[in-house]
Amino acid sequence: MSEPLSTDSYKGVRDFYPADWARMLAMFSRIRVTLLAWGYEEYNASPLERAELYEAKTSEEIVNEQTYTFTDRGDRRVTIRPEMTPTLARMVAGKRRELAFPLRWFSIGNRFRYERPQKGRLREFYQADIDLVGLPKGEADIEIILLASAILKAFGAKENDFVIRVNSRALLNSACAEAGLKSDDIKQYLRLLDKKSKMTPEAFDVASSTITVKDPLTLIDAKPLEMFIAELKKRGVGNAVFDSGITRGFDYYTGIVFEVYDTNLANPRALFGGGRYDELVALFGGEPIPAVGFALGDVTLADFLETHGLAPAAGASIPQLYVGTPSESDIPSAQSFADTLRKEGGRVFVNLTARALGDQIKDAVKRGIPYFVAYGANEVVNKSVRMKTLATGEEVVLPVSDLPMRLRSVI
Amino acid sequence: MSEPLSTDSYKGVRDFYPADWARMLAMFSRIRVTLLAWGYEEYNASPLERAELYEAKTSEEIVNEQTYTFTDRGDRRVTIRPEMTPTLARMVAGKRRELAFPLRWFSIGNRFRYERPQKGRLREFYQADIDLVGLPKGEADIEIILLASAILKAFGAKENDFVIRVNSRALLNSACAEAGLKSDDIKQYLRLLDKKSKMTPEAFDVASSTITVKDPLTLIDAKPLEMFIAELKKRGVGNAVFDSGITRGFDYYTGIVFEVYDTNLANPRALFGGGRYDELVALFGGEPIPAVGFALGDVTLADFLETHGLAPAAGASIPQLYVGTPSESDIPSAQSFADTLRKEGGRVFVNLTARALGDQIKDAVKRGIPYFVAYGANEVVNKSVRMKTLATGEEVVLPVSDLPMRLRSVI
Numbered sequence: 011m012s013e014p015l016s017t018d019s020y021k022g023v024r025d026f027y028p029a030d031w032a033r034m035l036a037m038f039s040r041i042r043v044t045l046l047a048w049g050y051e052e053y054n055a056s057p058l059e060r061a062e063l064y065e066a067k068t069s070e071e072i073v074n075e076q077t078y079t080f081t082d083r084g085d086r087r088v089t090i091r092p093e094m095t096p097t098l099a100r101m102v103a104g105k106r107r108e109l110a111f112p113l114r115w116f117s118i119g120n121r122f123r124y125e126r127p128q129k130g131r132l133r134e135f136y137q138a139d140i141d142l143v144g145l146p147k148g149e150a151d152i153e154i155i156l157l158a159s160a161i162l163k164a165f166g167a168k169e170n171d172f173v174i175r176v177n178s179r180a181l182l183n184s185a186c187a188e189a190g191l192k193s194d195d196i197k198q199y200l201r202l203l204d205k206k207s208k209m210t211p212e213a214f215d216v217a218s219s220t221i222t223v224k225d226p227l228t229l230i231d232a233k234p235l236e237m238f239i240a241e242l243k244k245r246g247v248g249n250a251v252f253d254s255g256i257t258r259g260f261d262y263y264t265g266i267v268f269e270v271y272d273t274n275l276a277n278p279r280a281l282f283g284g285g286r287y288d289e290l291v292a293l294f295g296g297e298p299i300p301a302v303g304f305a306l307g308d309v310t311l312a313d314f315l316e317t318h319g320l321a322p323a324a325g326a327s328i329p330q331l332y333v334g335t336p337s338e339s340d341i342p343s344a345q346s347f348a349d350t351l352r353k354e355g356g357r358v359f360v361n362l363t364a365r366a367l368g369d370q371i372k373d374a375v376k377r378g379i380p381y382f383v384a385y386g387a388n389e390v391v392n393k394s395v396r397m398k399t400l401a402t403g404e405e406v407v408l409p410v411s412d413l414p415m416r417l418r419s420v421i
Numbered sequence: 422m423s424e425p426l427s428t429d430s431y432k433g434v435r436d437f438y439p440a441d442w443a444r445m446l447a448m449f450s451r452i453r454v455t456l457l458a459w460g461y462e463e464y465n466a467s468p469l470e471r472a473e474l475y476e477a478k479t480s481e482e483i484v485n486e487q488t489y490t491f492t493d494r495g496d497r498r499v500t501i502r503p504e505m506t507p508t509l510a511r512m513v514a515g516k517r518r519e520l521a522f523p524l525r526w527f528s529i530g531n532r533f534r535y536e537r538p539q540k541g542r543l544r545e546f547y548q549a550d551i552d553l554v555g556l557p558k559g560e561a562d563i564e565i566i567l568l569a570s571a572i573l574k575a576f577g578a579k580e581n582d583f584v585i586r587v588n589s590r591a592l593l594n595s596a597c598a599e600a601g602l603k604s605d606d607i608k609q610y611l612r613l614l615d616k617k618s619k620m621t622p623e624a625f626d627v628a629s630s631t632i633t634v635k636d637p638l639t640l641i642d643a644k645p646l647e648m649f650i651a652e653l654k655k656r657g658v659g660n661a662v663f664d665s666g667i668t669r670g671f672d673y674y675t676g677i678v679f680e681v682y683d684t685n686l687a688n689p690r691a692l693f694g695g696g697r698y699d700e701l702v703a704l705f706g707g708e709p710i711p712a713v714g715f716a717l718g719d720v721t722l723a724d725f726l727e728t729h730g731l732a733p734a735a736g737a738s739i740p741q742l743y744v745g746t747p748s749e750s751d752i753p754s755a756q757s758f759a760d761t762l763r764k765e766g767g768r769v770f771v772n773l774t775a776r777a778l779g780d781q782i783k784d785a786v787k788r789g790i791p792y793f794v795a796y797g798a799n800e801v802v803n804k805s806v807r808m809k810t811l812a813t814g815e816e817v818v819l820p821v822s823d824l825p826m827r828l829r830s831v832i
Binding site for chain 2: 023024027062110149153245294326338356373
């Protein structure tokens with residue numbers, strides 16, 4: 011006989027057993043409800059993309075070191091998407107004549123990066139991408155920040171639980187130019203700035219001194235950002251601040267950039283972020299279409315929610331009622347009884363084993379199913395059941411016709 | 422300036438614009454509700470799997486010719502999952518000591534096959550995989566067929582819209598042995614049988630004559646299957662039939678196999694199918710864990726539903742109300758008004774453009790949003806709005822406080 015196969019998943023990705031996946035679904039569901047309330051519509055696409063899509067405008071580090079790129083059997087270069095924005099830009103450009111702008115679009119799905127697995131960094135993670143496409147800076151930038159805040163507040167977060175750090179690529183570029191940097195040096199400087207938090211101050215100073223003698227950050231004209239932040243405050247977002255060190259990793263940003271940070275120092279990483287990218291859609295030809303958006307990853311969001319005790323309870327993911335069978339010959343009538351409840355919206359589990367009723371009750375408890383009834387010949391004749399609440403052991407005899415209503419009161 | 426990028430997706434996969442994705446979600450949602458009603462729990466896993474997982478027991482054709490397999494930067498061989506069953510078996514084996522058997526599990530997600538794109542065959546498709554793990558043949562086989570039928574009936578299908586063709590790998594194997602075939606010849610014969618419907622009768626006869634002189638199908642003992650079909654009929658599934666030609670492509674089946682066919686001859690392909698695979702989990706070591714299940718693909722299911730006029734309407738995917746702004750300076754109060762409605766569960770789109778109100782109404786119509794209100798300085802003062810039903814042109818003046826209730830009556 012050959013060696014048994016390993017039960018390990020591929021390195022750096024996760025298996026989601028039902029309880030794990032129920033937590034993910036509860037988190038996505040809360041985000042989805044908020045986005046639909048704001049008039050955003052969901053789209054999707056395949057994670058397989060032509061590799062050239064990322065070579066154009068994603069950051070060099072991601073394309074060269076962090077993508078899954080391979081050649082298919084038809085000699086096409088394929089990348090498994092590391093992020094959603096290039097796909098969004100491609101889809102918008104592909105139907106630019108038919109779509110009703112502005113678009114309020116979102117997509118929730120998995121993204122892939124070839125990274126060394128570490129806390130909060132996996133090779134496959136889930137992300138909600140949220141974009142407002144077709145409007146220049148102004149109200150669109152404001153809506154995106156309001157919405158980023160509304161999503162966290164929908165989970166019960168308070169403004170002192172997080173801070174929104176805002177900067178502007180346009181203002182950073184002007185400041186770099188004023189410091190005497192040329193176009194390529196600006197790119198290099200901004201990438202260095204993006205990594206600053208992971209470096210010692212000395213290492214940053216040494217590295218930046220090879221690019222520039224003046225510190226461009228001291229030359230930023232913060233006025234427009236301060237006005238933007240004041241406007242956000244008037245509109246109900248009081249925890250935005252100017253931070254000249256925020257750049258975001260991607261090359262395609264052109265206007266505001268922002269990152270949301272947990273204020274709890276135990277969780278010091280950026281929770282999520284985004285910005286304005288007015289030139290990306292034009293890479294596919296035609297006039298530029300301005301756009302602004304952000305993306306929330308599942309791992310950092312779940313860390314934030316757990317740190318603050320805000321993780322949503324799993325929804326209607328497990329059965330409400332366990333129908334036990336006194337003997338195997340009772341299974342057909344138990345299934346038929348269960349079916350009448352299912353048709354009324356109940357979630358019903360029927361025992362199909364030869365276990366004793368006492369063991370079936372233990373099984374129901376192990377599964378976290380809240381109610382138990384045995385259904386055999388007596389119940390068929392009497393049209394009534396004895397329903398046991400497993401948390402308390404309480405029992406009540408009910409006509410079968412009362413069960414659908416009872417189950418509707420259980421989550 | 423460089424060439425514009427192509428807006429095409431990667432070959433053989435689909436872009437889901439919001440209306441397309443809303444249709445997919447409506448279909449998945451109907452399946453999910455039915456499965457939850459039957460006590461099934463949802464799990465998930467990454468599409469990236471170790472390649473060896475498929476080399477063990479999937480069909481040779483799929484592994485050699487139809488998978489996306491590549492080597493990662495750490496020299497690991499990775500396959501993008503072509504089907505879910507090996508992943509399920511791996512996950513079950515990985516926690517066999519902790520899990521409460523039997524498991525009723527399902528997963529809805531994308532699968533990938535490197536095939537020549539053609540009608541109903543794409544390189545990425547979605548599938549709902551449904552499995553009952555831990556029980557031998559008997560009631561578990563019956564539940565799986567009842568459930569396959571219940572899912573189609575939940576879409577409104579009648580029994581004369583489809584037929585469930587049932588066979589047994591165990592009985593096929595016995596018949597082949599009786600016809601004098603050795604183990605390898607049996608495998609080869611079953612694979613040939615799986616392709617029979619795509620061959621001319623003559624080509625099949627020629628190919629099978631190299632394997633066997635007797636026709637094994639005439640030697641099948643159909644009695645056990647006829648009893649199984651009679652039991653299904655008693656239990657409410659009257660459209661199952663014995664079909665000695667059903668084998669299913671995968672090598673891992675050991676007991677019943679079945680395929681569901683549309684009875685409409687315009688749609689002659691198998692809609693979906695499944696079977697029993699009692700040996701698969703044991704590939705990971707330990708005692709065998711019996712299992713039975715099936716998988717429904719999105720493309721064939723959507724074809725079936727459209728053919729029969731059963732495609733479900735898209736759910737709550739677009740905004741209910743368009744809030745127009747008489748001038749750009751009204752946007753802040755319009756957003757604040759919209760926010761009160763969102764907090765009450767409304768889905769509200771706010772205009773952020775400088776368009777005239779008439780053009781905003783046209784925009785709302787184009788987006789399929791059912792109601793329109795303009796919200797400016799007068800509305801702020803009067804605390805009332807004039808709500809226009811766009812389908813009829815009807816207008817009604819309402820106090821702002823009545824709007825949440827009005828929106829709750831819209832899907």
